[in-house]
Amino acid sequence: MADKTSGVRVLVGTRKGAFILASDGKREKWDVSGPHFAGWEMYHIKGSPADPNRLYASQSSGWFGQLIQRSNDGGKTWEPVDNKFVYDGVPGTHQWYDGKPHPWEFKRVWHLEPSLNDPDTVYAGVEDAAIFRSTDAGKSWQELAGLRCHSSGNRWQPGAGGMCLHTILLDPSSPGRMYVAISAAGAFRTQDSGQTWKPINQGLRSIYIPDPNAEIGHCVHRIAMHRSRPNVLFMQKHWDVMRSDDGGDLWHDVSGNLPGEAVSHPQEDGTTKNFDAKGFGFVIDVHAHEPETIYVVPIKSDSQHFPPEGKLRVFRSRTGGNEWEPLTKGLPQRDCYVNVLRDAMAVDSLDKCGVYFGTTGGQVYASADAGDSWAPIVRDLPAVLSVEVQTLS
């Protein structure tokens, strides 16, 4: 049973500010704090695993650019830290949507990933795609330029949401090993703390790019890992849910019985390719205590971006993929047309595992029983961009 002194803190980033939702271990009553940074886009807020009171937040606006905020007291107070994200050397070009060279331009920070053991070290995934690191609690940022300067970098292209580095996974068993994912370049792995990177996209198949099996160019939406098994990765791709059992060297499709639809994709030669697509979505996460239990939220097609049949369903697999069950208790099963964005799902590590996700309709749903039942913590926030959870003791 959950320790009565424990609790959870849910860090919610929205289009118009940040919110902090707090509860005790029962997760029945919630305190809602916010909006913090009212009016600003809060792409991501995340706490340090080494010091839960240390939080980092990405704050941005189309008018005033990027800011990074840091809290040392669990979000009660904040201070702006360095916001200077400057690419190392001459940035060069990547490909634009039309395939022409386009200068690398910093736009915003999509994701902040604090170090597992040092509260002053934090990684930032940015658009246009690159990874930065601060080792002084955000006072300064340095690019790990080996990623952007990979030989494939000049061939990377943006996805519909921009060319963003949105996923950073730190391997707890190997301090130098990290995984990142970029829309729409694919997944990459480093073994040497970010000096050199290798594309890890073998086994991915993307019908919407000229070579469906290319080394790069796949629209990876999210990758998740259980810390006890860092070689096992789960991926929510543009279409398909994928799994790798060897640290990303080879992926295979585990979409199984997820909802699907027939898709027609026009080709450059004027013909049309038809295929049965399954498992479109953005989020994916892993149960805190069961490394083979994973969660996704299927979304209808790449042009509609709302739940199939207007039913908001989380799908859970207890077998590491392929066999999925819809979880609907407490979720709207009619007239629901929200989206769940890539950084908007998280789990706590209480017993039972709590699962949380936020929607573009402003709801944050929580399950205190590993997904069996759901209830909204809040219903009417601005569109939710990200959800992270801290389990406090």
Added chain:
Amino acid sequence: MIRVILPAHLRILAKVEGEVKLDLEGPVTQRSILDALEARYPALCGTLRDHVTRQRRPFVRFFACEEDLSHDSPDAPLPDAVAKGTEPFLVVGAIAGG
């Protein structure tokens, strides 16, 4: 004394209320005002102009004496009324949205 009016988001960020008052030495220009602003309020660095190019951010505009000065040279002298403090230098977020 130079008077500067910031948009609401930047007043909150800089933790100021009302006008900002700056004492400048030398020519009063957009650049000298922005340099002084950023020196006093480091949180504003990067919000008004790019860190590297020092160019005005596209959706930030500068006005004074009912004139849009956004496209003037950052080193052009500002109107005497701004230099004397009888008129404020306004930083405005461009109107956008519907």
